[in-house]
């Protein structure tokens with residue numbers, strides 16, 4: 075494809091590396107998917123990457139592959155020709171799909187995060203997030219780890235990769251040599267920074283010597299590790315220059331360790347929040363640099379490149395969310411991009427739970443050989459009742475396949491629960507999902523009937539072949555004495571702003587919605603997701619002065635809520651334990667800093683003029699609340715389906731109407747997409 079798109083001149087500009095060219099500035103960043111380890115995973119990985127390659131991405135970096143057994147957390151290893159041969163499926167598929175697309179394999183040595191008994195590190199320092207301490211490497215051990223990295227790169231070359239990315243960030247092995255709290259050595263590999271970076275530099279020098287000059291060698295550094303006492307700016311620059319001298323082709327910048335207490339990819343992080351750090355490093359080194367994190371639309375990528383922050387932009391999750399991201403950008407169809415909302419719910423949360431990665435907004439991600447939206451030969455007339463996440467996903471897939479779809483929505487806008495989510499500070503990305511579905515309704519010519527409550531008589535009269543009931547949920551009303559008291563309000567009314575909220579608030583139910591409501595009513599001022607200065611102040615990051623780790627000595631500026639808020643649940647488990655693995659801690663930390671109280675193991679007794687009476691540990695407690703918000707889950711709304719069945723009409727339930735318990739947008743979109751692919 076030519077760079078004839080004037081909207082994204084920088085993004086679509088080729089990058090000449092001397093011995094080869096990357097055809098544009100977009101990179102699909104590394105993301106472990108779980109396909110690497112599963113039976114038949116390489117076939118599926120081949121299809122997953124080939125689809126992205128065919129749609130104009132410039133370069134792909136695979137998920138992390140371990141160079142040896144001590145680096146493996148039960149995951150894939152590349153240490154032999156036999157293992158290299160398996161990867162041929164992937165490299166051949168990508169190069170066949172698009173001969174001008176590069177694919178590099180990421181070499182990931184987790185070091186003290188491998189969570190196996192043989193795991194190694196420069197010193198026996200247990201990570202906050204690891205089960206046990208690693209084994210300290212002796213000199214021979216260090217030489218072995220270096221050799222294994224080199225061998226891994228050689229095997230990747232044999233497997234047909236165009237290059238490798240060596241990860242030296244995130245709290246993985248190489249990065250633990252670079253930071254004083256994890257490197258306590260006093261030999262050639264510890265003490266001075268020159269010694270501390272020796273391990274990284276020797277890996278690069280020896281790898282370059284082994285693979286030759288015409289092989290892409292990317293090194294990923296933590297350009298701001300968000301660690302108290304982490305790397306200083308001077309050390310990062312010293313490392314960057316030394317890596318360049320040692321023979322890297324490209325430096326990739328990363329912004330955290332897994333154990334850091336600053337969110338760097340969650341939806342509450344502003345778009346492109348960290349690229350200025352890459353920009354500063356770019357001025358210091360002579361090789362191209364990659365930036366990343368929360369770059370989820372082409373205009374964001376273009377702006378980053380235009381202001382000189384980077385030579386290349388890495389997008390991992392946005393390429394899960396939409397395999398055609400770059401094609402749509404080139405063709406001026408960016409309003410059709412299914413945007414990554416940075417929820418982590420189906421990608422990183424899955425990874426950390428040992429489940430296969432996919433995407434909340436795109437269940438086809440990593441399922442390219444299983445879930446396909448084939449054109450239909452026998453088009454049906456389908457009514458979809460309810461334009462929430464499930465109804466929208468069903469209507470889009472069915473219409474895309476060629477069915478004639480009419481979408482009924484009782485309210486004046488599409489979106490259902492997404493319309494509540496988008497108003498929560500830090501969840502503004504849901505606007506993009508609504509933009510996407512609105513556009514899909516136009517593209518696939520779905521007949522949208524807003525302000526229309528579909529009923530059996532009307533549906534029957536219209537003669538639809540099939541009805542999809544995606545009528546969603548109704549909030550659950552708990553059986554508590556005094557529940558009809560005037561101070562009791564539903565979360566829907568609070569989020570919509572139709573009922574006032576007082577100064578002393580009790581929230582019944584601490585699921586995702588209880589947390590969302592707490593965020594909404596404890597928040598003051600601009601959303602941090604929309605303003606990098608606000609975000610930096612809230613999380614204690616100093617972008618200007620870049621103290622060690624970006625955070626050392628910087629106190630988060632917390633605005634305490636002027637409300638007295640208590641979030642309650644009956645379960646004895648920790649409040650918020652059911653939230654996403656990679657994002658739950660950010661919500662708990664934010665609310666705790668704002669002074670929101672959290673109580674578990676409570677029993678609700680009654681509500682009266684005095685407030686909410688509960689028992690905790692069998693002891694009576696009165697919460698003198700003037701507002702009590704009910705966030706106690708939902709029940710399905712299925713009446714229409716029952717009535718259709720009585721009339722003998724063909725209908726199916728989907729989303730919250732099918733199963734409200736534990737329902738979220740991920741499950742709703744997933745279920746709807748599979749159903750619509752099958753009809």
Ligand code: NAP
Nearest residue numbers: 552583584585586587588643644645705706707736737738
């Ligand atoms: P939920 O996650 O099921 O939580 C419902 C809460 O209400 C629980 O804390 C539960 O705790 C309590 N509860 C249930 N029945 C009750 C009763 N009869 N009386 C009093 N309390 C009761 O539901 P949700 O918060 O409404 O969220 C709905 C779905 O959307 C969930 O799947 C959620 O994960 C998803 N969501 C996700 C996010 C996110 O950020 N990932 C945000 C919003 C919503 P006890 O039973 O212990 O009291």
Ligand code: SF4
Nearest residue numbers: 414417418421433434
């Ligand atoms: Fe993005 Fe959420 Fe999809 Fe992950 S699951 S790729 S964060 S939209």
